[in-house]
Amino acid sequence: MRNEAFCIMAFLLRFSHPLLISFFLFPFCTPIDTIIPTQTIDDGETLVSAGEKFVLGFFSPGNSRNRYVGIWYNHIRERTVVWVANRENPLTNSSGVLTIVNGNIVLLDASRRTLWSAINGTDATNYSTARLRDSGNLVLSDNEGRILWESFDHPTDTVLPGMKVGVDRRIGIDRYVTSWKSPNDPAHGEFSFRLDSRGLPQFILWKGSERVWRSGPWNGQRFSGVPEMNLNFIFNFRYVANEYETYYTFDLYNASVISRLVLNGSGELQRLTWLDGNHRWNLFWAVPVERCSQYAQCGTYAGCKPNQAPSCECLHGFEPRSPQDWYLRDGSDGCVRRRPLECEKGDGFFKLAHAKLPDTLHARVDTRASLKECEDECLKNCSCTAYSSADINGGGSGCMMWGGDLIDLAVYSDGGQDIYVRVAASELDSKRLLNKKKMMILIITLILGAILFAFCGCCLWRRQKKREGSRENERNHGILYNEIELEATTKGPELPLFDLHVVAAATNNFSSENKLGEGGFGPVYKGKLMNGEEIAVKRLSKNSGQGSEEFRNEILLIAKLQHRNLVRIVGCCTQGEEKMLIYEYMRNKSLDWFIFDETRRVLLDWRQRFNIIMGIARGVLYLHQDSRLRIIHRDLKASNVLLDNEMNPRISDFGMARIFGGNQTQANTNRVVGTYGYMSPEYAMDGLFSVKSDVFSFGVLLLEIINGKRNTSNFSGDPSQNLIRYAWELWNEGRCLELVDSWMVSSCPTNEIGRCIQVGLLCVQENARDRPTMASVVFMLGMDTAMPTPKQPAFCVRKNFNSKDSSTRRTGSCSINEVSITDLQAR
Numbered sequence: 004m005r006n007e008a009f010c011i012m013a014f015l016l017r018f019s020h021p022l023l024i025s026f027f028l029f030p031f032c033t034p035i036d037t038i039i040p041t042q043t044i045d046d047g048e049t050l051v052s053a054g055e056k057f058v059l060g061f062f063s064p065g066n067s068r069n070r071y072v073g074i075w076y077n078h079i080r081e082r083t084v085v086w087v088a089n090r091e092n093p094l095t096n097s098s099g100v101l102t103i104v105n106g107n108i109v110l111l112d113a114s115r116r117t118l119w120s121a122i123n124g125t126d127a128t129n130y131s132t133a134r135l136r137d138s139g140n141l142v143l144s145d146n147e148g149r150i151l152w153e154s155f156d157h158p159t160d161t162v163l164p165g166m167k168v169g170v171d172r173r174i175g176i177d178r179y180v181t182s183w184k185s186p187n188d189p190a191h192g193e194f195s196f197r198l199d200s201r202g203l204p205q206f207i208l209w210k211g212s213e214r215v216w217r218s219g220p221w222n223g224q225r226f227s228g229v230p231e232m233n234l235n236f237i238f239n240f241r242y243v244a245n246e247y248e249t250y251y252t253f254d255l256y257n258a259s260v261i262s263r264l265v266l267n268g269s270g271e272l273q274r275l276t277w278l279d280g281n282h283r284w285n286l287f288w289a290v291p292v293e294r295c296s297q298y299a300q301c302g303t304y305a306g307c308k309p310n311q312a313p314s315c316e317c318l319h320g321f322e323p324r325s326p327q328d329w330y331l332r333d334g335s336d337g338c339v340r341r342r343p344l345e346c347e348k349g350d351g352f353f354k355l356a357h358a359k360l361p362d363t364l365h366a367r368v369d370t371r372a373s374l375k376e377c378e379d380e381c382l383k384n385c386s387c388t389a390y391s392s393a394d395i396n397g398g399g400s401g402c403m404m405w406g407g408d409l410i411d412l413a414v415y416s417d418g419g420q421d422i423y424v425r426v427a428a429s430e431l432d433s434k435r436l437l438n439k440k441k442m443m444i445l446i447i448t449l450i451l452g453a454i455l456f457a458f459c460g461c462c463l464w465r466r467q468k469k470r471e472g473s474r475e476n477e478r479n480h481g482i483l484y485n486e487i488e489l490e491a492t493t494k495g496p497e498l499p500l501f502d503l504h505v506v507a508a509a510t511n512n513f514s515s516e517n518k519l520g521e522g523g524f525g526p527v528y529k530g531k532l533m534n535g536e537e538i539a540v541k542r543l544s545k546n547s548g549q550g551s552e553e554f555r556n557e558i559l560l561i562a563k564l565q566h567r568n569l570v571r572i573v574g575c576c577t578q579g580e581e582k583m584l585i586y587e588y589m590r591n592k593s594l595d596w597f598i599f600d601e602t603r604r605v606l607l608d609w610r611q612r613f614n615i616i617m618g619i620a621r622g623v624l625y626l627h628q629d630s631r632l633r634i635i636h637r638d639l640k641a642s643n644v645l646l647d648n649e650m651n652p653r654i655s656d657f658g659m660a661r662i663f664g665g666n667q668t669q670a671n672t673n674r675v676v677g678t679y680g681y682m683s684p685e686y687a688m689d690g691l692f693s694v695k696s697d698v699f700s701f702g703v704l705l706l707e708i709i710n711g712k713r714n715t716s717n718f719s720g721d722p723s724q725n726l727i728r729y730a731w732e733l734w735n736e737g738r739c740l741e742l743v744d745s746w747m748v749s750s751c752p753t754n755e756i757g758r759c760i761q762v763g764l765l766c767v768q769e770n771a772r773d774r775p776t777m778a779s780v781v782f783m784l785g786m787d788t789a790m791p792t793p794k795q796p797a798f799c800v801r802k803n804f805n806s807k808d809s810s811t812r813r814t815g816s817c818s819i820n821e822v823s824i825t826d827l828q829a830r
């Protein structure tokens with residue numbers, strides 16, 4: 004149809020017969036979203052969906068001159084094509100015509116030859132129309148509204164919200180995406196992302212016929228190999244598997260967020276979100292980007308550990324198949340059993356926690372069996388090599404069983420699930436013996452520890468008494484932040500340089516006994532200097548390119564900071580390829596080591612926890628406001644808060660921190676770094692960070708300290724539930740004391756806890772502007788003062804609390820007089 008012609012005619016005729024003509028013809032001037040049989044779309048004309056979200060038309064990709072029919076976003080200026088009709092048969096000039104012939108959408112060239120048609124063969128219906136919907140789906144339907152064909156069933160390289168990837172056995176269709184050949188050619192490239200229904204269904208990223216990445220099976224909450232799917236407040240992921248269909252789909256809780264999943268020409272599967280303010284796509288998630296996501300990186304019977312070097316580790320009871328390669332860090336040959344199985348005499352199972360489940364090509368599932376029945380069944384069948392829960396909801400149910408070799412396992416530091424691997428009974432015996440020894444050592448240590456602890460507790464208690472007295476004095480004199488030691492202003496930023504030999508001697512030549520753990524960019528060792536001072540040495544891994552930038556950042560920043568709630572740096576060492584940071588040693592490890600541990604949590608009573616909360620708040624305030632620089636930490640979390648000998652918190656890890664200039668209040672970044680569960684929504688979604696994103700992380704941390712569970716852990720078996728939402732629900736029901744770690748309740752003043760929870764909820768409010776500054780936080784925590792009522796926190800989108808209701812439902816110790824944040828800051 005010739006839109007322009009109609010419009011011009013309408014325009015001309017309007018003057019002669021205004022009423023008649025404008026009534027009938029004017030509507031054609033607005034963009035159309037439907038093709039009816041007699042109409043054509045020529046090169047240069049477009050269909051626009053009713054809500055103007057998507058456009059269908061002719062285009063030339065990249066620097067090609069060929070013409071293709073495709074669908075792209077209407078309001079995104081950098082044309083982003085999400086679907087292409089004639090991928091393999093381009094037009095060489097602009098004489099193409101899209102039309103409907105015999106109830107079928109066809110693309111004709113100048114000589115009326117069919118280059119592409121929606122339905123293969125002519126399944127002619129008399130009358131059908133094609134409509135471009137606002138979801139980006141081109142739908143061909145007959146005059147009774149039955150769908151004959153839709154572009155969502157024939158994806159190219161992009162999955163849009165509402166689109167399914169997988170099979171529908173009723174209509175015999177397999178929907179999968181294939182990459183473009185190149186940015187100039189949308190023809191089928193060599194990469195595809197497709198459901199593999201053999202064994203237990205899982206999604207595979209293929210390069211030709213070679214596996215590149217595997218999603219792992221669905222475990223009731225997410226794909227086993229995509230722990231990030233826990234971050235479930237933006238995307239509503241769904242996986243459906245029944246006798247008719249098996250597919251994955253997603254949509255967005257907030258429909259105005261624009262997001263797509265695309266398989267790009269280099270075989271990277273990427274999830275992108277559009278940043279309106281920045282006019283660009285933001286990379287939200289991608290595979291396979293790190294070593295462990297490459298298929299079978301460590302071969303059979305080995306786990307790949309993402310943050311570790313070397314990353315491959317044989318499972319318990321297995322040893323490298325070719326030790327030479329293995330120690331040269333080529334793990335692809337995998338591992339083999341140290342001792343053969345003896346099925347008849349009875350084998351056992353070794354539990355591997357936090358695993359990405361191995362390839363399920365030779366696995367099967369029984370959704371009714373319990374884990375115990377699963378073990379029995381697997382034990383009976385000599386070809387069963389491992390088992391696991393099929394659904395991790397509600398503590399786990401169902402049974403997955405593997406036959407054949409286990410391949411492509413990964414072990415995460417957090418997330419993943421338990422899998423039980425079959426080993427010879429003798430392997431378990433040696434383990435048990437070892438356990439007995441460990442048990443003995445543990446018991447002795449505990450007894451000694453208890454004595455020591457009682458002694459220290461006594462000393463601490465006395466000290467505390469003294470300090471409380473002096474705190475009263477401070478309050479009376481109105482000094483709030485007296486602890487800030489502004490040494491930094493007098494001392495230059497130079498750091499003492501250590502000689503490599505000195506550090507090596509102090510750490511026993513970086514021996515494994517001295518290793519404290521593994522940080523984001525390398526191992527951390529304990530050491531002792533000649534003068535007896537204990538140190539912690541953070542050694543940058545040589546193969547971590549990103550780490551080296553963070554290393555420089557940390558040196559530059561931390562040397563300038565001095566505060567009793569920040570970890571103190573002693574010096575650094577850069578010699579040849581070696582780069583190391585040297586800190587004072589923190590005997591009590593980190594906050595997460597205490598609060599998230601079943602047995603150690605009782606070592607921190609409410610008084611200590613409150614002191615820790617105050618200390619962290621002061622440390623962050625110092626970063627934000629009181630140091631000469633304005634610093635955004637960007638990665639506040641329990642494991643980055645260390646505890647010194649007196650259980651004072653020390654904020655550490657400044658690798659991601661940023662300095663803000665004088666008047667700068669926010670910034671944005673292409674690379675969203677940080678930790679899921681602590682990231683504010685504007686940072687996670689738009690890459691925007693400011694002091695208020697640190698305030699958000701502080702709020703999460705505060706609630707975690709009170710509750711003793713991670714924000715991301717599973718609350719009441721509901722995957723959409725997190726600590727923030729749980730706290731908000733309790734608060735609204737006036738039951739907020741239930742949030743408190745249960746053993747602690749009796750020992751703590753309820754008004755103080757109520758106040759802490761309220762501050763926590765104020766910090767995690769959805770809108771960054773509503774969140775208090777750290778100065779207000781310190782003020783509100785430290786004084787019995789009126790506080791504003793928190794608004795709905797971020798990530799509560801799915802359960803719609805009415806904010807008007809909430810203020811009336813609130814009762815008891817949680818409610819505190821309302822004032823606004825601005826009032827507070829004015830004081």
Ligand SMILES: *[C@@H]1O[C@H](CO)[C@@H](O)[C@H](O)[C@H]1NC(C)=O
Binds near residue numbers: 257258259260
């Ligand atoms: C949805 O997203 C838009 C754009 O990002 C934002 O302006 C709006 O506030 C969001 N709505 C809700 C309910 O979160």
Ligand SMILES: *[C@@H]1O[C@H](CO)[C@@H](O)[C@H](O)[C@H]1NC(C)=O
Binds near residue numbers: 186268
């Ligand atoms: C695919 O994405 C990666 C990461 O953004 C990029 O480096 C690469 O160039 C892209 N490949 C193509 C063909 O666009």
Ligand SMILES: *[C@@H]1O[C@H](CO)[C@@H](O)[C@H](O)[C@H]1NC(C)=O
Binds near residue numbers: 405
């Ligand atoms: C034993 O396990 C294998 C692999 O899981 C399976 O193919 C086979 O049917 C099982 N045999 C019996 C008797 O259950």
